[in-house]
Amino acid sequence: MELTLISKYIIIPETKSIRAEFNDKGECRSLVLEGNYTFTVDMKPIEIIDESLKYYGFDLNGAISGTKAIIGPCKAAPVRIPGEIDMYWFPHTWPGQDDCVWFALHHVADIMPDGQNLSSVYVSGGHCFKLNTSEKDLSFKYDRTEKLESRISKRTVNTFSFIMERTTDNYSVEKGKRNYIITRKKD
Template identity: 25%
Template sequence: MERMEEYMIMEETAALVPQYDSYGRLGTIVYELYNTYKVEQSPKEIIQQSCRYYGSTYEGKVHAAKHILGIRQMVPISVCEALRLYFFPTCSPDSDRCIWIAPSHIKMIQPYEKKKTKVILKNKQELIVDIQKGTLEGKMYKTAMLMVTLQQRMMNNYEK
């Protein structure tokens, strides 16, 4: 697995999974369609840096998603609307257990053991997440609602 100091989210990015290294530093295993990387940044740092790269702030994206969806916590975010880069957190983004997943790369989800879910990505990689299937489906639904709402607003402006 290739190591990187920093990582920028792109269309191939499927999931950001937190992992501590042997020195106790929080890093990330980045799952892409064709590659997997070990990155020294935390998942949240990658999300924050990627938002800035694409012209916004993480805080701004969170605030907008809360407003659009009418929810207050664990909101999905649009890292970049133009490239359709949307991710949702599996738990509080401040938790060192938070996995960020791009729903566009999910092929299937299945219940797994008690209160866990198996996420099968389009490239057949599998992730086990610590939330129930129904909760994960709800997160996917909220992410889809955010994406559709933002796309409709952009299209409405073009039509005027």
């Protein structure tokens, strides 16, 4: 069965995975799983990640640098595709390798061992990927991506709390440009 071939692709929330596929000439392309559809894109997986980041106003080097600043030094760093879709993606191996498979964190349902240094990754919709990587290594990458998501979420969620001593005075609280302004009301 011949899959549809498209020249460019930008990740959307329904995109579950991106993996390499090689044509008859040995050139690397991508096999994209989006919803229940699979199609071929005439770009390497890393190029799709980079183009998607650029589409939303960022780039791969910046995303990797930001990840390392938040969770510390790491190989095969996960990335956040920010903006309206705000998605987190992680590679199963070093992203520069042509056979690297990228997964959308929110679509990964389970990671199971499948023999020595083999694992199966189940994504939403029941799709399964068998990879030459241990379950422990893939689970670590998944957990690291969740850690990135959690830390960014904590930094971007607006929280408002303050402690005031109990007095008989009346105070008003107003939102300023950067902080809240607390003033005592005069009688």
